[in-house]
């Protein structure tokens with residue numbers, strides 16, 4: 001079987017998007033597209049004469065807005081996919097063992113929660129490659145301090161679902177902040193400074209990472225819980241009211257979906273104006 005993989009990079013969030021294609025049938029899958037690079041990715045797919053079947057997110061991203069919603073509108077027949085535990089809407093809700101088929105190739109879903117509840121690792125049919133999303137990063141792993149993060153769950157996921165793959169299996173993460181592009185299961189099992197520790201030590205490391213919050217988490221949380229949009233043209237985020245469930249301190253404007261009044265709130269100094277959901281300039285998934 002013949003398959004090729006291209007690794008694409010988005011500079012602002014240091015995200016890797018992966019394009020996989022069956023060279024015989026030209027059917028392709030895109031993993032973790034980013035909103036800002038949708039046109040770049042679609043141009044490449046067009047140039048290569050590929051037929052994009054599925055755009056899949058390894059999880060609900062906090063650091064960038066996914067490109068799958070807008071891609072579905074631009075590519076006839078394209079289906080979006082994400083874990084059924086992500087809370088997000090998509091054409092295909094993935095579970096453990098599901099197969100994402102493209103031509104004669106397929107990716108198998110391994111649920112790897114811990115960074116978020118809906119994190120999955122996608123493993124190529126012959127186990128030569130694993131797309132680990134934010135679960136396992138090169139010499140690191142996804143943070144566990146928000147979005148249902150749980151260090152113990154992540155530790156178990158990585159040990160049980162990723163470190164059980166062959167040593168030679170290539171590890172392709174969703175991000176790298178130091179310019180690294182690929183690792184292997186064997187290397188990570190041996191040299192990952194977090195995952196080579198025991199569970200207690202790992203939990204201690206994860207508790208003390210003290211990372212700043214990703215810049216786009218507020219926008220993503222709002223999009224995730226919005227009943228009308230999965231992709232919207234929304235202003236930046238402002239402040240953080242305590243009584244709202246979905247908000248973020250690191251951003252300078254605030255937009256939230258208020259569950260009780262069923263409206264979006266935009267504010268610079270909260271409480272502020274409340275806008276009915278149907279007035280939002282958004283695109284339905």
Ligand SMILES: N[C@@H](CCC(=O)N[C@@H](CSS)C(=O)NCC(=O)O)C(=O)O
Nearest residue numbers: 062063134140141142143211213214215
């Ligand atoms: N600087 C970035 C966010 C960096 C970050 O928090 N990365 C996440 C994955 S994206 S939610 C992470 O899990 N990092 C783990 C680590 O050890 O770095 C931004 O501002 O968006």
